[in-house]
Amino acid sequence: QTVVTQEPSLTVSPGGTVTLTCASSTGAVTSGYHPNWFQQKPGQAPRPLIYSTSNKHSWTPARFSGSLLGGKAALTLSRVQPEDEAEYYCLLHYSGSQLWVFGGGTKLTVL
Amino acid sequence: EVQLVESGGGLVKPGGSLRLSCAASGFAFNNAWMTWVRQAPGKGLEWVGRIKRKADGGTPDYAAPVKNRFIISRDDSKNTVYLQMNSLNIEDTAVYYCSAGLGVTDFDSWGQGTLVTVSS
Numbered sequence: 001q002t003v004v005t006q007e008p009s010l011t012v013s014p015g016g017t018v019t020l021t022c023a024s025s026t027g028a029v030t031s032g033y034h035p036n037w038f039q040q041k042p043g044q045a046p047r048p049l050i051y052s053t054s055n056k057h058s059w060t061p062a063r064f065s066g067s068l069l070g071g072k073a074a075l076t077l078s079r080v081q082p083e084d085e086a087e088y089y090c091l092l093h094y095s096g097s098q099l100w101v102f103g104g105g106t107k108l109t110v111l
Numbered sequence: 112e113v114q115l116v117e118s119g120g121g122l123v124k125p126g127g128s129l130r131l132s133c134a135a136s137g138f139a140f141n142n143a144w145m146t147w148v149r150q151a152p153g154k155g156l157e158w159v160g161r162i163k164r165k166a167d168g169g170t171p172d173y174a175a176p177v178k179n180r181f182i183i184s185r186d187d188s189k190n191t192v193y194l195q196m197n198s199l200n201i202e203d204t205a206v207y208y209c210s211a212g213l214g215v216t217d218f219d220s221w222g223q224g225t226l227v228t229v230s231s
Contacts, residue, residue: 045221100158
């Protein structure tokens with residue numbers, strides 16, 4: 001069974017920078033996994049932020065960026081704002097099985 | 112304005128069945144790949160499955176935990192995608208979201224979800 005792993009929790013100060021990562025049990029994450037990132041706040045539906053590794057949706061703030069880092073997908077938040085406190089999920093595509101798998105999520109605290 | 116409205120959730124006994132609906136508006140539904148994602152209480156997101164648009168074959172794909180129990184279908188005349196859930200067990204308790212691929216990704220727009228509770 002494929003497992004996608006994220007940091008369970010991270011804390012960042014307002015105005016700071018933080019990087020969340022997303023690893024696959026199958027090996028290095030490449031652009032072929034089409035990494036997506038979502039933000040979810042309590043009681044709300046997930047909101048898409050990043051697709052295909054580094055592409056932003058029209059509504060994604062400029063301080064969010066996606067990349068590949070050391071065999072993982074990464075989401076970097078710069079100039080963090082209090083409203084960025086949320087759960088963040090990555091999502092990877094496994095082309096062999098045509099399936100998508102979510103990571104377990106990272107709870108980001110802004111403190 | 113793009114809208115996705117899920118319905119059909121509720122309380123069902125283990126072993127029972129339930130059909131969820133997701134009514135879409137504000138976009139060309141027949142061109143969209145439609146996806147179901149669920150979230151158990153206090154847990155993370157789980158991809159359940161998706162159905163392609165008819166032009167791409169209209170076929171569904173499923174995650175392993177629901178394969179052979181859940182069926183995704185679509186009615187383009189009603190702009191609605193369905194999730195037929197059979198042989199439900201307690202682990203299927205979750206909020207079920209539908210999402211629409213509007214040309215950028217499979218997950219461009221999301222509904223607010225409907226809660227399914229499996230309990231005796």
